[in-house]
Amino acid sequence: MTNYNIIGKRGIWLWISGILFVVFGLALILWRFKFGIDFTGGSLLEVKFAKERPGVSEVQTALADDKSVGNLGSLIVQPVGNQDMIIRFQESSEEKHLAVVNSLTKLAQSKTKDNTVEELRFDSVGPSIGQELKQKSVNAIFFVLLAILFYISYAFRKVSKPIASWKYGMAALIALFHDAIITMGVFSVLGKFYGMEINTTFVAAILTVIGYSVHDTIVVFDRIRENLPKSHLDFEGTVNMSLNQTLVRSINTSLTVLLTLVAITVFGGASIRAFALALTIGIAIGTYSSIFVASPMLVVWEKWRQKKAH
């Protein structure tokens, strides 16, 4: 069996992770997210033009000039596919919705006579709901973290030597923080430069990434847990051996999960594309961190403890 000295080069991996973490963490602090209407309140209207689709600026001027529409707050018009168009505005009342659809129909028919506008989707969210969703999401994340820390500490209660079982939990938590922050940071960058919005499903994606990251880390830790009592190597060597033993499995599993996720991202339709993309990025990073962050952290921790003892 091949034997890579992963732990020996832990400095390199931890530096890479550290830099990624800081860069995307900064992006997150600087740019935050581009929140979708789930969080900010507002309306999203997706329509399909049967014949010719008017241009973005045409739609913008038509809606701005139409007196029956009035003020929509901010207005974003975005063509999708060949015939569809997504229109976002801040106002969330039913009257505005109808007025916009009427205005679009008029515009469509001024271009081609028997053109029609089919309404594919309309979402509108009041601002208070958005606030509440944010709060709920934060609560959910907090409880997931807490529950996972408890579970790992419990699952690893029998291997308190040489390092305490709660440290496995902490190392797993650090790895998942790393995964979550980098994934969120990527979306912050995507939001800044490509206008990608996040909505409630993004929260689900982040939570799933957290769950998966831990899932993956536990498999590696489990091998360490199994090897520790019978290993002739020191702690560092045992961890490295365990990593090598699980390396193929970790990569294979992640590869299969990523295969299905890529399938969703590419073929799954527009509405869950961002969701699947978040999962894809998060799980790729989660796989990396379970090998190159979580386990090296255990060794670093142990070395530090030894040093302190002397």
Added chain:
Amino acid sequence: MPNIFQSMFLSGGRAKVWRIFSLVILLLIVGLLIVGGGYYNRGADWIASKTGQAVKLPTVKETPFRLGLDLLGGTQLIYQADVSAVPGKDQPSAVEGVRDVIERRVNVFGVAEPNVQTNLSAGKYYVMVELAGIKDTAQAIKMIGETPLLEFKEQNTEKRQLTAEEKKGMDAFNKSASKKAEEVLGKVLSNGDFAALANQYSDDPANVDSSGNKKGGELGWISEQDNPELFKLAQKVPVGKTSTELSKTSIGYQLIKNEEKRTKTDPFNNQPQMEVKASHLLICYKDVSGCESGLDKEAAKAKIEQLKSKANKDNFAQLVKENSTEPGARDRAGDLGWFGRGKMVKVFEDAAFSQKVGTIEGPIESEFGYHLIYKQAERKIDEYRIRNILIKTQSESDIVGDQSDWKNTELTGKYMKRASVEFDPNDNSPTVALEFDQQGGELFAAITKRNVGKRVAIFLDGLSISEPTVNEEITGGKAVISGKFDIKEAKLLSQRLNAGALPVPITLVNQQSVGATLGQQSVNASFRAGLIGFALVALFMILFYRFPGVLAVGALAIYSVLVLAIFKLWPVTVTLSGIAGFIMSIGMAVDANVLIFARLKEELAFGKPFGAALEEAFRRAWPSIRDSNASTLITCFILIQFSTSVVKGFAITLAIGVLVSMFTAIFITRNFLKLIPESWLEKRPWLVGVNKH
């Protein structure tokens, strides 16, 4: 070598494996029939038509997936109910009232399976309305958002009267009915067979059962509640005897035979059902609506404790008259008369039924305040088993049909301020008090003035809920609906009226609608993504793990069938994110197999024989499968607890997927592997990807 069937019934390890294998196949077939029932039925039809109905396969029940609105097309509306004007403890019932009203309106709209739910979240009340397949969202919003319709109507005086001729016809009919009834009575009295006479003469539609056979006048057990008119008649006729004189009820002449008398029993525990006669003393406190005692909760409690220490059988009525805050207590001394189970609020009823006759118990806290209860008597509820012969008579409505008795007035719920439960000062029965605004008060005064001595009706959403008689002109903008209802009904009515007057305004805070086209597109895209994802995973597994990979793909296929069958049976509402959860779970389901196979390879590389390596691989893979899936499950359950519909759907499908995948990996893959003869595999190590040294 024994064949499969022989193997199955032999004892020993391999026989067990074959039995489990056949169990798995059975499970798969059941799963396939649930998931693809429609395809199977069409196939069965096709075979039947090709073979000239010679081969007829049994058909199965087709269960559809329950699709979410994002896939089906439809509208979801979320309203926030503003309960700030309602005292804390009435808020849930006020919101329930809103829900009821919305549900009735949605039903009028004719939506297939509408879904109306209330939801308390972060201290705010929401009402969520889901309308599948509704295109005209604007119309739906308009109908739901309208103030529920409370109308006051007066008697329609332009009703068609019977013509002289019709009147003559009716009289003649009733005369001959009377003659016929006399004749039948004669036959009954001359000891004729009552059942045979009933079959010959009775006009009662209840005498014919669903398949058209006559029942000999048998009506079964009747209590006073079921049919007061017949119950009164039965009381006059001794058990085993028949009526000796003609009795007329609202629908015609009735002759009855009293077959048996019994005490009504509870069908669940066979205990006799009881009625209680009691009176009570009520001390309400500030939080109770309409309470004018001015006491806060502690003071009310202290007061009633103090009253209880003084109270005895002889002075109870006097204490009630002097102290009870119930309206009308002075006149009726808190007397509630006879009541059975289900007529009073539950806490009160439970207390009254459990205490001893002649005792005074309390204080009992209900939503009306603190009660002291004096239980005066208790009795069993009687029931009679009777047969009847009905000779029908005609009334006006039989001839001219149902004419609308009512015509509209200008007064509607728009003018109402609030409704509350009060007690009638005369007979202490619960009533519902209405309070109008200035203009409503004037309209009400005008209506009562021109209808003195006549009835007016109160309609809620087109249904008459009360038809009181006006005794005098009522000024001051207050009306009372009194009538045949108990506390529970009165509460419900006031709640509905309050919803009608909307003391709880609702605002649309969230609206999502998806057109049918987009829904269909999403279904197709997800279906494609699922298939492609599955194919990629299968390809990867087979390329990398070779033979075990093939088995794992088989297990994965069974896994998918089982999960989809669970989606249908439970049923899980399948949304777009739910499908994503399912597809993702395919990837995670593979993980368990990968863990096992990676171990298997290792064990084989150590040179262990296949069978032992297999056992060891499963044993050692199990802790990581368990712990890693547990963390995903924890995440899922927290998501289910804390999230809204979209995320919830994802978490539910992922959790189901993870649970089933643990079963398939451990149970199904393992058995597939065990089925393969070891010697066969050991000769072909490349099949498991091991190069033995």
